[in-house]
Amino acid sequence: MEQDIMRPPLVSLATHAICLDFDGTLVDIAATPDGIEVPETLAPLLNHLLAETDGATALISGRDVAALRRHxxxxxxxxIGSHGGERSDxxxxxxxxxxPDARAVIAEVHALAAGLRVEEKPHGAVLHYRAEPDRADEAETTARAIAARFPGFTLQRAKMAWEIHPEGISKDRALATLFESPPFQGRLPLFAGDDTTDEPALxxxxxxxxIAIRIGGGDSAAPYHLETPSDMLSWLASLS
Structure with missing residues (x-):
């Protein structure tokens, strides 16, 4: 829903846990998942936050863990990868x-993609139409048809894409589980994200x-807003 947009206040790393989406939040969205440019300052910044929060800093992404570790x-x-389906401490x-085993889902997406780009994930697949925005309706129809054929899987809208993944996994559930144990337990949560997939966590x-922060435009449950990943990195670097 529409609401006043505010810049997030500075928070103490001694009392908060820092949880962050990746694509569109810490790095700019690219035409393909592997086309992103990761700032040289990002890993050192994350490790600084990790040290200052006594380990209570985490990435929570729809990407699989292996891809995030590679970048x-x-x-x-x-x-936390795959919307909460994977965890790497x-x-x-x-x-x-x-x-669950998603091989049949992945095979079906490839079979019906009709030239649309398919991104395989351990938990399912994403059908992208960023390179062909005029095929948005076709991508949605195809993705909905595939999701309907596989009990236990659901469809989720992303930025110029449709993702088919298991039911019952989401970033809000992943956050809740994370805060059940140290070093996150007892700290105030901070989460930043940019997409509809981040809204439950926000x-x-x-x-x-x-502190819930939406990066970029769009209606959001988050009361705080920053415009770009670069703004997010600058804000994080100002915390102490």
Whole structure:
């Protein structure tokens, strides 16, 4: 819903936990997932936040953990991937016990994509139409038809894409689980995201009295707003 947009206040790293989406929040969206440019300052900044929060800093992304580790090899902290279906508390360790077998879903998306770009994930697949925006309706129709054929999977809108992933995984649930144990337990939550897939987590954090920040435009449950990933990085760098 429409609301007054405010710049987030500075918060204390001694009392808050920092949870961040990746694409569109910390790095600019690119034409393809592997086309992103990761700022050289990002991993050092995340590791600084990790140290100053006593480990209570995490990435929470729709990307799979392996892809995030590949783009941020120097980052040492927790990563929640696949919208909460994967968890990696440190490099080299990934728990995928929350994910069902998605091979049949992935195969079906490839079979029916008709030239639209398919992004495979451990938990499902994404049908992208960013390169062909005139095929938006076709992409939606195809994705809805595929999701309807696979019980236990659901459809989620993303930026110029449709994602098919297992039911029951979401960033708000991932956040709630994260805050059940140290070092996140007992801290005030902060979450920043840019997409409809981030809205449940933004709403969850706002309801908990934390700091919810929407990057870019669009209606949001978040009371706070920053325009670009560059603005987000500058704001994070100002925290102490």
């Amino acid at each position: 941020l090899p120097e980052y040492k902290g927790p990563i 440190a490099p080299g360790r990934i728990d995928t016990s929350g994910l 709403a969850h954090v706002a309801q908990k009295g934390g």
